[in-house]
Amino acid sequence: MKNESTHDAWNGKLPFYVAGTLPVSERTAIQRHLEGCETCRAELRQWQLLATAARSEAAAREVLLPPLSPVVRASLSRRPSAGEAVRSAVQLVWAQWRVLRVLLPGVVLVLLLGVLGTLALRDDPQAALPLLALAPIVAAVSVAFLHHSESDPAWEVVAATPTLTGALVFARLTLILTAIVIVMLGGSFAVSVVTGQLLASLIAAWLGPLLLLSALATVLAIRWTAAISAGVCLALWVTIISMLVKELAGDPLLTLSLQPLLDPGWVLFGGQLVAAALLWYLSLRLARGQLVLSGRLT
Ligand SMILES: [Zn+2]
Structure with missing residues (x-):
């Protein structure tokens, strides 16, 4: 050696x-x-x-696995039919119910307060104000917190499921917005019956801002965080509503009148819908390809 x-x-x-x-x-x-x-x-x-x-x-203990069934093999490479795609979308939306069950009671309570407030102001021309003030921000904040590791009660399941973030966000968005809109439609109908106000203009007063602010919340939550999204939407909406209230009190801060918000015509309502659609398109672009992280360790 x-x-x-x-x-x-x-x-x-x-x-x-x-x-x-x-x-x-x-x-x-x-x-x-x-x-x-x-x-x-x-x-x-x-x-x-x-x-x-x-x-x-090792070779002696090796057992040959049976070959992948032709049925499984075929289903792996096949694109789903339209019917199947719809069914799986409905299932995905329905699966989010677990998350929303936690959120909904509080949301419904706040919205009912808005309806009661509007009923209390029934003879006032600004009767729609409580509905306008509450519905959009409740929807936006709920939407903001729908998709976040810190606020999602089902996050562990989500993180273990290879589903597109965008698909999940939009499934939850659909469910929460549908729930809020149903409550609000019921409330508006009650207000309209009691006060004799035109149902369509009552609905337009909260529906446009609700969709627009929720769309903004979606973009901000996907791009940044739920907290930033909720904070920005809250600040923006409180500012707009306070300026509207000051204007109604005869002390406008802007030369531009915010009063059309209370009784929007078709142009304002349509503009809100178009802006909301654009923002949701943007959030879809942002979320596309952002895999929910099957395997991401958080
Ligand atoms: Zn040696």
Whole structure:
């Protein structure tokens, strides 16, 4: 043994040499060392015996898996039909009910307060104000918190499910907005019956801003966080409503009147819908390809 330290270095690497996991340069070097070192050659034979035994043992226990069923194989490569796509979208929306069950009672309570407020102001020309003030911001804040690791009660399930973020966000959005809109329609109908106000203009007063602010909340929540989204929407909406209230009190802050918000015509309502659609299109673009992170460790 002419070189102790080289011998020690290569001797320790013999198992890796046998397993074939050494880089090429080390393989050549160890072969060179083996030529001149009987101790290492003897040990190498031991390792080779061990490796052969382990491999044949593993091979003996190996069970061939049955081939993938042709049905499964076909369903993996097939695109779903329109009917199936709709059914799976409905299932995805329905699966979000678990999350919304936590959120809905509070949302409904606040919206009912808005309806009661409007009923209390029934003879006032600004009767729609409580509905206008509450419905959009309740919807926007709910929407903002629908998709976030810190606020989502089902986040662990979400993180373990290979579903597109966009699909999930829009499934929840559909469900929460549908729920809010149903409550609000019921409330508006009650207000309209009690006060004799035109149902269509009552609905238009909250529906346009609700869709627009929710769309903004979606974009902000996807691009940044739920907290930023909720904060920005809240600040924006409180500002608009306070300016409207000041204007109604005869002390306008702007030269532009905000009163049309209370009784929007078709142009304002249509403008709100178009702006909301554009924002949702933007959020869809932002969410596309953002996989929900099957496997993301949070
Ligand atoms: Zn050696």
